[in-house]
Amino acid sequence: MVFHKYMLGGDRPKTMLKLLCVTAHPDDEAGAFGGTLLLYHDRGVETQVVCMTAGTAARNRGSSRSNEELAAMRRAEFAASCKLLNVSQYEVLDYPDGELDRTDYYRAVEDLTRRMRQIRPHVVLTFGPDGGLTGHVDHAMAGVFATLAFEWAGRPDRYPEQLEQGLTPHRAQKLYYLAADFVLPDRQIIAPATVTTRVEVGAERFEKKDEAFRQHTTQAPLFERVKKNLGQRGGGVEMYHLAVTRDPREAKHEADLFEGVVEE
Numbered sequence: 215m216v217f218h219k220y221m222l223g224g225d226r227p228k229t230m231l232k233l234l235c236v237t238a239h240p241d242d243e244a245g246a247f248g249g250t251l252l253l254y255h256d257r258g259v260e261t262q263v264v265c266m267t268a269g270t271a272a273r274n275r276g277s278s279r280s281n282e283e284l285a286a287m288r289r290a291e292f293a294a295s296c297k298l299l300n301v302s303q304y305e306v307l308d309y310p311d312g313e314l315d316r317t318d319y320y321r322a323v324e325d326l327t328r329r330m331r332q333i334r335p336h337v338v339l340t341f342g343p344d345g346g347l348t349g350h351v352d353h354a355m356a357g358v359f360a361t362l363a364f365e366w367a368g369r370p371d372r373y374p375e376q377l378e379q380g381l382t383p384h385r386a387q388k389l390y391y392l393a394a395d396f397v398l399p400d401r402q403i404i405a406p407a408t409v410t411t412r413v414e415v416g417a418e419r420f421e422k423k424d425e426a427f428r429q430h431t432t433q434a435p436l437f438e439r440v441k442k443n444l445g446q447r448g449g450g451v452e453m454y455h456l457a458v459t460r461d462p463r464e465a466k467h468e469a470d471l472f473e474g475v476v477e478e
């Protein structure tokens with residue numbers, strides 16, 4: 215049982231370590247981060263997902279007849295996927311799908327900074343500016359917004375009105391970008407993030423991740439391709455790039471996103 219490794223012992227009430235994952239579209243939580251979310255839940259970490267858009271720019275639209283119908287369907291699919299992945303809390307924001315590069319960055323970072331200060335995660339996962347495996351510009355932008363929010367949640371001079379409303383600054387300890395030691399042939403990955411961290415999630419969790427992805431029934435035409443690209447190529451491992459840490463240190467190879475993380 216590795217469960218207790220992440221719990222506080224002693225007389226104090228048990229406080230959970232927290233992992234926050236910031237994504238762009240409903241289905242990213244499963245396709246990109248699903249095995250990792252499952253693994254850390256199994257290790258007693260509280261996992262949360264914030265998704266920037268409801269995915270209404272998708273080519274695959276199921277039976278929906280309007281953006282509103284598609285948004286409602288994709289929000290429901292996201293909820294079903296998060297439940298299968300044992301995610302404690304999950305939320306879809308209302309930023310415009312396909313246009314995160316033209317969205318008001320100040321408001322987007324404000325929204326994520328607020329959530330960092332509310333959720334108070336120890337570790338944050340998101341996409342890097344390469345767009346994480348698919349090269350999707352929305353992925354890149356979600357990662358840029360999350361990176362700024364990671365930094366600014368700890369600074370009292372950023373979004374001070376949140377502090378006046380009762381929130382307090384929060385410094386998360388580690389920020390990771392999705393990474394891989396391969397590129398997909400049909401995608402424009404220009405310069406991928408280096409792999410610093412290989413998380414062994416195992417074949418069983420890869421199956422469950424696939425099952426979570428399949429909750430996104432409007433995206434059914436993608437199922438086989440995603441399984442082939444991500445599930446099989448990864449070989450039971452999800453890879454990340456350790457982008458920044460709260461405490462200065464040299465980069466080293468890791469197998470655990472919570473290595474060196476301290477409870478507080």
Ligand SMILES: [Zn+2]
Pocket residue numbers: 238239241242350353
């Ligand atoms: Zn996506």
